Amino acid sequence: MQKTRQFFLAAYFMFALLGLGLVASVLTILLKYQAIIPDDLFIDNMLEGRTTSQIEEKFEDKLLIKNSAVGLWGAINYGLFNSGTDKIVVGKNGWLFSAEEFEIKPHASQEIAYKLNLITEIHNFLKTKNIELVIAIIPAKASIYTEYHDISFPKQLSELYENFISSLKKNNISVVNIKSAFLEHKKSKQLFMRLDTHWTPEGSKLVADLIAKQVNLELDKKSFNTEVKDKIINEGDLEKFIPTGWFDSLIAPENEFYNEFITKSQSNETANLFADEIIPVTLIGTSYSAIDKWNFVGNLKTAFQVDILNLAQDGNGCVIPMADFLANTDFKDTKLVIWEIPQRFLQVKYDAKFPMLKMVSK
Amino acid sequence: MIFSSTIFITIFLPLFLLAYYLTPNAKRSLIILIGSYAFYAWWRVDFMFLFVAVTIWNYFISTHIVKRSNKEIHCKAWLTLGIAGNLGVLGYFKYFNFGVDSLNLLLGYMGEQPITVWSVILPIGISFYIFQAISYLIDCYRRDTELAENFLDFAAFIAFFPQLIAGPVLRYKDVAGQFHSRTHTMAKFNEGVIRFAIGFCKKVFVADTIAPIADGTFAIENPTFADAWLGVFAYTMQLYFDFSGYSDMAIGLGLMMGFRFIENFNHPYISRSITEFWQRWHISLSTWLRDYLYIPLGGNRKGARRTYINIITVMILAGLWHGANWTFILWGAFHGCIMAIERYFGSKDQSPYPKLLAWAITILFVMIGWVLFRAENIAAAFNIYGAMIGLNGFGVDDNWLSYNLSWSINNLQIFTLISAYIIALSAPYIIKTKNDDGTSWAAKVPAKWQAIICFMFIFGICKLISQSYSPFLYFQF
Numbered sequence: 001m002q003k004t005r006q007f008f009l010a011a012y013f014m015f016a017l018l019g020l021g022l023v024a025s026v027l028t029i030l031l032k033y034q035a036i037i038p039d040d041l042f043i044d045n046m047l048e049g050r051t052t053s054q055i056e057e058k059f060e061d062k063l064l065i066k067n068s069a070v071g072l073w074g075a076i077n078y079g080l081f082n083s084g085t086d087k088i089v090v091g092k093n094g095w096l097f098s099a100e101e102f103e104i105k106p107h108a109s110q111e112i113a114y115k116l117n118l119i120t121e122i123h124n125f126l127k128t129k130n131i132e133l134v135i136a137i138i139p140a141k142a143s144i145y146t147e148y149h150d151i152s153f154p155k156q157l158s159e160l161y162e163n164f165i166s167s168l169k170k171n172n173i174s175v176v177n178i179k180s181a182f183l184e185h186k187k188s189k190q191l192f193m194r195l196d197t198h199w200t201p202e203g204s205k206l207v208a209d210l211i212a213k214q215v216n217l218e219l220d221k222k223s224f225n226t227e228v229k230d231k232i233i234n235e236g237d238l239e240k241f242i243p244t245g246w247f248d249s250l251i252a253p254e255n256e257f258y259n260e261f262i263t264k265s266q267s268n269e270t271a272n273l274f275a276d277e278i279i280p281v282t283l284i285g286t287s288y289s290a291i292d293k294w295n296f297v298g299n300l301k302t303a304f305q306v307d308i309l310n311l312a313q314d315g316n317g318c319v320i321p322m323a324d325f326l327a328n329t330d331f332k333d334t335k336l337v338i339w340e341i342p343q344r345f346l347q348v349k350y351d352a353k354f355p356m357l358k359m360v361s362k
Numbered sequence: 363m364i365f366s367s368t369i370f371i372t373i374f375l376p377l378f379l380l381a382y383y384l385t386p387n388a389k390r391s392l393i394i395l396i397g398s399y400a401f402y403a404w405w406r407v408d409f410m411f412l413f414v415a416v417t418i419w420n421y422f423i424s425t426h427i428v429k430r431s432n433k434e435i436h437c438k439a440w441l442t443l444g445i446a447g448n449l450g451v452l453g454y455f456k457y458f459n460f461g462v463d464s465l466n467l468l469l470g471y472m473g474e475q476p477i478t479v480w481s482v483i484l485p486i487g488i489s490f491y492i493f494q495a496i497s498y499l500i501d502c503y504r505r506d507t508e509l510a511e512n513f514l515d516f517a518a519f520i521a522f523f524p525q526l527i528a529g530p531v532l533r534y535k536d537v538a539g540q541f542h543s544r545t546h547t548m549a550k551f552n553e554g555v556i557r558f559a560i561g562f563c564k565k566v567f568v569a570d571t572i573a574p575i576a577d578g579t580f581a582i583e584n585p586t587f588a589d590a591w592l593g594v595f596a597y598t599m600q601l602y603f604d605f606s607g608y609s610d611m612a613i614g615l616g617l618m619m620g621f622r623f624i625e626n627f628n629h630p631y632i633s634r635s636i637t638e639f640w641q642r643w644h645i646s647l648s649t650w651l652r653d654y655l656y657i658p659l660g661g662n663r664k665g666a667r668r669t670y671i672n673i674i675t676v677m678i679l680a681g682l683w684h685g686a687n688w689t690f691i692l693w694g695a696f697h698g699c700i701m702a703i704e705r706y707f708g709s710k711d712q713s714p715y716p717k718l719l720a721w722a723i724t725i726l727f728v729m730i731g732w733v734l735f736r737a738e739n740i741a742a743a744f745n746i747y748g749a750m751i752g753l754n755g756f757g758v759d760d761n762w763l764s765y766n767l768s769w770s771i772n773n774l775q776i777f778t779l780i781s782a783y784i785i786a787l788s789a790p791y792i793i794k795t796k797n798d799d800g801t802s803w804a805a806k807v808p809a810k811w812q813a814i815i816c817f818m819f820i821f822g823i824c825k826l827i828s829q830s831y832s833p834f835l836y837f838q839f
Contacts (some may be wrong), residue, residue, distance in 0.1 A: 007809035008548045010555040013816040018379065021372035049406035052363075056404075057830075060368045066827055073824035081774040085828075086574065089769065102769050151769045154759055243828075 024065045032062040071245015078242045079251040088241035094253040095148035096238035098197050098344070101140035104156055105347040112164065112346050119339075120171045122322065129331040134211055135168055137161065138199065138288055138342045139179035141192040161343055176210045194256050195236025198288055201261045204296035205303075212303035217336055219280050223266030224301040230260045234293070263298025265307075278333045284321045285312040285340030300338065309334075318345050363404040364527075365558075365611045366565050366826055374401065375615075382619060383546075391518040391541060394619070398521035402487070409485040412451075417520050419447055420495040421513050424502045428509040437503055444499045452492045458482045460686035487527035489683055491520055493650060498534040500654055507535035515541050524615035528608050530626040530646035537621060544620035549805065554617025556804045556812065559819040561610025566822040568785075569604035570829060571778040572596050578767050580736055580746065588762035590749035594729050597736050599782035602631065605644070624649075629790035634720035636700040636727060647683075651676050669705065674698035684735070689743055693734040700727055 029036060038045075038054040045051045060066070077083050082090050089097040105111065123133045139161050142149060161179045168175040182191050182203070191203035199207070205226075234256050244252045281304060283289050289296045289312030297310045313321040318341040325337075363370050378397045385393045403410040423444030430436035459482055466476035498516075501507040510516035519534055519541065579585055579593025609626035616623045630642035640648045656676045662669040674695060681694020707714070715723065730747075737743035748754060758764055763771075797806050807815070 006549060006552075006806070007812060008552040009809050009812040010559065010807075010816060011548055011552040013812075013819075014551075014555040014558075017820075018371075018376035022376040025369075025372040047406070047408045049404075052404050056363070056367070056369050060827070060830055063368060063372070063827065069824040069827035073821065073828045076821060076824075077774060081772065081777065083772040083774045086770070099770070104766055154765045 024063065025059075028059065028062055028064045031064075035062055067243075068245060070243050071247070074243035075245055075247035075251060078244055079247065084242035088238055089142070089149060089151070090242065091142075091145075091149040093148055095145060095194050096236065096242070096253070097142045097149060098238060100344045101142040102151055102153075102157075103347075104154070105349070107349070108156070108347045111349055112160070114350070115341075115346050116164065116167050116171070118319070118350075119168065119173060122326070122339075123171070123173045125326075126331075126337060129334075131331060131334050132215070132217065132336050133173065134215055134336065134338050135173060135175040136178060136207055136211060136285075136338060136340045137164060137175065137346075138207075138340060139182060140343045141197065143179065143343075144182045144186055144192060160346065164343075164346060174214065176207070176214055178207050178210065181206055181210055193234060193236055193258065195239050195253055196234060196256070197237055198291065198294055199296075201259055201293070201295045201299070204288070204294045205261075205299040208296060208299035208303040211300070211338060215304075215336060217280075219304065219306045219335060220278070221305045222307055224263055224298070224305055224307075225266055226261050226263040226295065226298050226302040228259050229262045231257045232260050232293070234258045258293060260293065261295040261298060263295065263301050265301075279307045279309040280333060280335040281306055281338065282309045282325065282329075282334050282336070283312055283338045283340065284318075284325050285338075286316075286318050286321070286342055286345070287314040288312075288342065289340045290314040296340070308338075312340065317348065317350075318342065319350055363401055365608065365615075366562060366570075368823075368827055371823065371826075374404075379618065390619075391514050394523075395514060395518040395521055398518070398523040398526060401523040402521065402526060405486055409483075412455075412485060413491065413521070414517075416448070416451060416491065416495060417517050418513075420444060420499060420520070421510065421516050423447070424499055424509060424516075427499065427502045431505070441499055441503045445496055448492050448496050448499075452488060455482055455485055455488055457682075457686045464688075484686075490529050490531060491526065493531050493647075493683075494520060494533070497531070497650060497654055501533065501535050507533075507538060510534065510538070511542075522616075524612040524619075524621075525623065528605075528612070529644070530609055530612060530623055531650050532623060532646070533650075536624065540621050546620040550617050550620060552812075553802065553804045554614045554619075556614070556807055556815055557610050557617060558614030559815050559822075560804075561607040561612075561614060563815075563818050563822045564603045564607030564610065566826050566829075567818070568778055568782050569600050569607060570825075571775055572600045572603075572782065575767075575771060575775055575779065576600050576736065578770060580738075580742070582764050582767065584754050584764075585746065585749040586754055586758055586762065586764055587749060587752045587756045589764050589767060590746050590754075592763065592767075593746065594733060594750065595783075596779055597732050598631075598729050599779060599786065601732060601735070602627075602786060603782060628795065629786070631725060631728070631786050632721065632790050633724050633728075634717060635704050635724055636697055637704050639724060639728060640697070640701070647680070651680055655679065666706075670702040673702045673705065677701065688740055689734045689737055692740065692743075693731050696727075696731050696734065 036055060036058045038051055038058070041051060074084070078090070084090055084096070087099050089099050089102060091097055119133075119135060126133050140157075142151070143153065143158070143161065162177075165175050165177055185191065185206060189202045189206075190200050191206065192199050236256060239252070242252070244250075281300070283297060283300060285296075288294060289310060291314060297308050300308050311321055311325050313324075318339070322339060363374060365371075374397075378393075381397070382390060382393050399410060399414075402413060423440055426440045427437055427444070430440060462477065462479055469476055498507070498510075498519075502509060510519070515538075516534070519532070519537060522532070522537075525532055573596075575596035576593050579589045579596070582589055585593065606627040613623050613625070624646055626644060626646050628642040628645065630639055633639040633642055656672055659672045659675065660668055661672060664672075675698070677694040677698030678691055679694065681690040681692070681697075684690045684693075733746045733750075734740075734743045737746060756762070761768055794803055796802060
């Protein structure tokens, strides 16, 4: 009887895999042990498994082959299934959207009501300091570019923007309807980045002009001018949710560019060289305002023809920058506060006992 | 640490296998013990001491059972003591919180104040290692197994990491011989790698991909008809691929060390009766229950009525074993009642229905049972049941599915869910369980299929690293 030859391919593969895995792990530990070993090596943590849990988490995060593995899987997921991680919705024609924009969060109505209350309290407080507050709610990108995805919003989401604007107006709070403006102008200019959660510089200019048109304040004018400088490639913040690693050039979405705008003061800067600078307008917000490349501050300066104090923060949401402002300013020179709030933050749960409320209620 | 983790694949397993194969045969039980204790201690060192204490207790009891084998009454006394000790440990660590919560519920109905006591942590794998220990004591009593030659062998058996935290439930008599003498061949190692790789892919590619669908639907407050059924369909496959995948990995790891464990799954979703289902699902547990619970209760030897009571009792206890919650008890009772009815109508061996109908009814019953298995509590389970019959309506705003679910399901999940059903229902008719020479199917896989499995394994590791963490469902039983 002929003996069938057996192939031990799987066994040899396993030897190689385990060997390479061990080498990669040892190198990871040798090169990054300081980042992997926790600082608090207490006996109770070690006995109760917290130390090993932390080590495992940090090890997985620092593993040398991690990026390659994530890229390979990401390429398969995106290339074959047109999907990314659960934080993203892959739209049509290379458009990407944050999954947060589609989500109805638990207790959404309560959180939205809380934000309305918070904004109203802050508005009333600033009013006592003779400071006008203007709210700029940035609409969800997915609600403007609906043609690039197949998801139809339920009423709770599709009417969220208008309902919130309406509630603010009922409370006598100045607010600009960015969503209407964006829907009106989206065909003539791209207002949101295709691969990024943020607006384009053109989108931020539209909003800046809208706010300047609405606000009626006597402010000491300076001269500002904004010009296009260059076209620059943008690495979209949503692209990291479709990691394609070495297969970037083959299957990743087409590169995206933005126009780099530069805003310059036209005033005579030496005229009052040693005089105190008074900046009557403060901008508070998120990465939409904090990140220079969207030039929201520059566009506001050009629209208002006044200097703007930018206290926006990248990565801290919309409430913390306002809390910092209220805690650290003397309100002396401020006449106008522009508070930029992305729509998707309205549903985000914040601590109801947020210190800011305590401050404004004093 | 779990099998589908980076640290297991890249550090523990290579170091363990290296140490294992560099050690002389006579000392390999020690390596198994050290490796297994390290594996367990990675979760919590303090509970490893409990584990060691349970091991010592059972070894101590077993030596006395065997020493007094000529005096039945003493033998039985030691056995009773041993089982009581084991069940006491299991009862305290697994059911104490459940007992207190149930008592407080009762006190609440009576208008009394609830009692407040400490909370007990559930050690991982306790249900498995306690049952293994009990089976060893009973087998010693029944003279079905020799006493372990030394504490080291016994401790290595109880702690053996491939099956430590989620089975299969091993019996000492089935592996004792293998601890003393087993072959280590390339063929066996190869077979082990194939089983491990397939189990890994089942877990990471199928179970983990489908899980968000089931999690999403069971979290909806008012699921629609479509939500509920989608969740049930998803969970049915998630559970099977997760658990059978884990069992494959355990069996594969055993083979890599020369051990051959019993199979734990045999295509359960092609069953045509619930009785048959339990001959195919978690086989190591169902045979344990038969041999150490059902038969001692009298089995089918004490008349029909007593048989039905025994079946239902065993299944209720099986449910309770799975988890400290009324949902598991109800699930066990549900299966037990159906099995009793099948026995009554004589349909446990031969269904009166056409094969396709019998299968459809069985899979429907299984799915209905899984709702209890998955739900957090009885109310949540009946919420799903209500949705399954349309009590929450058939859609929301012209959509079949609830909004948050409808947009969050992606193409990969849909593809995986459909593929899972195709694989689970067709595999038994395409892949032979055994080769013509009686060897397992994984022993003779053609080279091209081995290559495909290896590639899938690599992609599985990449997916695992991408998702960072994926705990097993049967983890804390």
